[in-house]
Amino acid sequence: MSEPIKQQNQADAGPNPSGERRAFLKAGAAVTGALVAPGVLLYGVAHSRAPEEGASANKRWGLLIDTSKCGDGCNDCVTACNTENGLNGKTGPQDNQWIRKLNVKDLRTGFVQNLPMMCQHCEHPPCVDVCPTGASMKRADGIVLVDRHTCIGCRYCMMACPYKARSFVHEPLTEQNPEVPRGKGCVESCTFCVQRVDRDQQPACVEACNAKGHQAMIFGDLKDPESALSKALKTVDSVEVRADLGLNTGVRYQGI
Amino acid sequence: MSSEVMSNEYCTDRAQCRTRQFFVLLGLGGLVVLAGLFAFFTLEHHGHVLTGMNNQIVWGLPHVFAVFLIVAASGALNVASIGSVFGKPMYKARAPLSGMLALAMLTGGLAILVLDLGRPDRLIVAMTHYNFRSIFAWNMIFYNGFFAIVGLYLLTLMDRKLHGWSKPVGFVAFLWRISLTTATGSIFGFIVARAGYNSALMAPMFIIMSFAYGLAIFMVVQSSMYRWNGLRLDDVIRRRMKNLLAVFVAASLYFTVVFHLTNLYFAKQWDYERFILLDGGIYTWVFWVGQVILGGIIPIILLFIPRSRDSQAFCFCFLAPSLVILGGLAQMYVTIVGGQAYPLNMFPGHQVSSSFFDGVVAGYTPSVWEWMLGLGGIGIAFVATVLAVRVFKFMPQDDFAELQMRRSTD
16 A cells, blocks of 8 residues: 555656656557557467468369269259358359259269369469459469459450359348358359468368268379379379360369 | 531521520430439339349340440441442542540440449449450440540541641541450350350351441431531432441341351251241240341331432431431341240250259349330430530541542442
8 A cells, every 4th residue: 555655746846757658658568569469369369370471372273073983963062161261052043052953863873973173273273364363373382362352353254164163142141150251242263261271171071071971072182192182183094184285274073 | 618617616696506496305305214214223222122123034124225335336437447448539528527426325335334233333333343355344445545545536537736636546446446345245145055056156146237227326326417507418418328227237137147047057046046936935035026127127228228318318327317317226126125035045955944944044024213214325326416416527528529430429
């Protein structure tokens, strides 16, 4: 108790420059902290991978899909994608689908296959070539993305994509996943769940497929000869969809 | 004769000014523009959910109007080019009107294109971020440059002191417009993914079509202006322009035939050709009835059937060009919407189905908002033309002695 009384006495006695300065500094620090902390926190959430690291050109993310293991009627990869990326799961002509299940029937033999189709993360992506503003871009590690800040919504990339992998946001969105910002009037597509990949996790579709026990998808680094993906690609015959276009897709299929 | 022309040009007689009719025209055009703007603000607020466009047909009716206007804009400048670059005095007299029409139509077309963007508020991004691998980005450069060059060209044509520059500037404008239409055609020509595009023929085909559409619009505007002013277009001019239009329409048909013949030679393209030529529903109808018959064959017949002098004026200068314009819109609909409606062929020889409309012909019904936006662009071009014709001296100034000489040598 004696300390405050003493301070009060000092204050009464006259101005105390060092005390005022201390109080000012304390208040200043508190205000600055209160202002900056949420920003730092948000920045941390948005950049779980250290920003200075950047995407490495020493990696190229890829995916091998074994169509023989892909379950007929199983939609787990689609559901997981919708949940992870905040899509509503509707399937109208104007609704967004980042991944979809294709039913492919050979017209000559009648043989039917199922396979998931999504952005093929091409090495030479037509969507990136045609984008007037450069919003469609390929990261150093091969993931093809849309910069939501520079996409003007011209939809030329949707015209150019041979896989119909892209969707346009036709109406205002609610209940978005904070890690996956989306917006009305922009084009979007599969990101390989880039927010998860940057945390060394697998894309949501791959995780869901494995959890179901299908093991139809192997995700990994195409440039790492020791990755499970590279080892699998060495042992099985895999193809690109529309290989005639020479796009060198990051997604390859086994069994078609 | 000359005093009558003078009185119409300078509007010395108030009765001949037809001010009331002018404001009615302006008001009607203004209403269409307002409707287009209302559609834009509505779509901007609610999103493209209000349009018939979807994830299958990503470019719809607004793009049909926009690309048509842009292609016709560069084609309209052709009249000036024949005058300045190729030295034909009859066309030189029409160069200012031709340049003005080109600018008006490009303005209308670009307005639609920009207002249909998902994020029209980011136009500044499109103007400051260029991906030079994108033909679309090149188009933006060509569009902006077109305004500058044709604006300068108009200045050299209309300012006596700068008249000496009209030939070199006109030449640059000619080269620029050829580049512009090459780039516009290549928007489709460079699309490797879709069966209906992916052809080097797109660029020259768009150029020849631009000649036809641009000249057709020029002829309709010109005959309207003459009629408005109670003047009569000289027979020589009428005959020459209708022959030129016929050549352009025939050449457009020729390119269409070659385009489809080439596809018919490639087995992988048979299904697409069957879709457009035989069983594509609305697209097959629009192709045969709209583009080929109404927009091609009938205009050529109309332009070559001998008829009396009085019906010549209507048939040659209004009816036939109007049909060419209609055919042009039909061609754009088949090219742009039909090209997307046909499903992507990811697995040749396979039947594909999915929740994302793979393997099926995409459905598309344009909504009233798209009509309003598209017609709004035409409204902009119309209002700009009506205003410009009223304020500036765009009425062709023919040298009648020269025409008399032509008449004797024709």
